[in-house]
Amino acid sequence: MNEAPDDNGTTSGPGIGSDAERRVNLTRYLTRDEIEQVRARSTWRGIGMIAHCWGTIAAMMALVAWFPNPMTILLAIMVIGSRQLGLAILMHEGAHGGLAGNGKLNLWLSQWFCAYPIGTETLGYRRYHLQHHAHAQTARDPDLSLSAAFPTTRTSLMRKLMRDLTGQTGLKQRKAQFIGAFGASDMRVRERSAMFITRLGRPLLVNALLLAVLSVAGFWWFYPLLWVLPLLTWFQAVTRIRNIAEHSVLPEDNPWRVARTTYASRIERALLAPYWVNYHAEHHMMASVPCYRLERMHKLLRTKGIDGKLEIKPGYLAMLRVAAPRR
Structure with a gap:
């Protein structure tokens, strides 16, 4: 499996000159055993997360089937949209090889149970995403525009969110996706038909199976x-x-703070x-750590007394106040 860069315990920082200057070496702070534990x-954990995600989606649909009313439908749209984000996150986990120890199984799980249902694809995402990790918060970062x-x-932030919640953003993205798929x-x-089938055939097949x-x-x-x-709105x-929480409004020229960790309540x-x-700061510290061990890695960094070097916010509302501080 291809891995994200810097899996030896280093992380790249923004706007700093040479590659050597743009790296923080975590092996100076964590022992080899500690690194092996978090990596x-x-x-079974990977399969369990996928099962949890789809089980939650099925439970919300069952709730609406049993008690169909505006409140249960609204709740289901919100929760299912969040679990569609969960599928995207698990696809991201698969792009880093974290869903299974076996590379082929990892890719199969990521593609068929995470990526295709939400209309995307793991391998293309991986090629794009590894560039983000290699050049985070620099001019070469493909996610910098976010x-x-x-x-x-x-x-301005409310206008953006209203476009999201009314489906304008989602429809625009899907239209561009379909047009691009034709070449x-x-x-x-x-040739155009073959390209369309190659790019969107499997996602459309999975969605047809879901409809069936x-x-x-x-x-x-x-x-x-x-x-x-939910896919066009809440998602x-x-x-x-x-996206705003992970990389917006970060200090310049600080290799420890190329990404942000935001503490999250149960809701x-x-x-x-x-x-x-x-736990996105930890993810950029060492991209090979599976998502279910990021909290453990955070606590480990805290025991070492170096969590203060990271960019951390106490919650998403506090983070949004930083991203949109004025009216």
């Missing part, structure tokens, strides 16, 4: 209402909040930050 991977707009005004307009029809299962169960309308709608909003973990995604 240990469990296939944080460059901050700090901003609260009015260039000067290609032959057969819901139809057989007698709830075909759950697919547009409780799958597509977009919480993804934006997560925030349920609706904004599933599967330990809030």
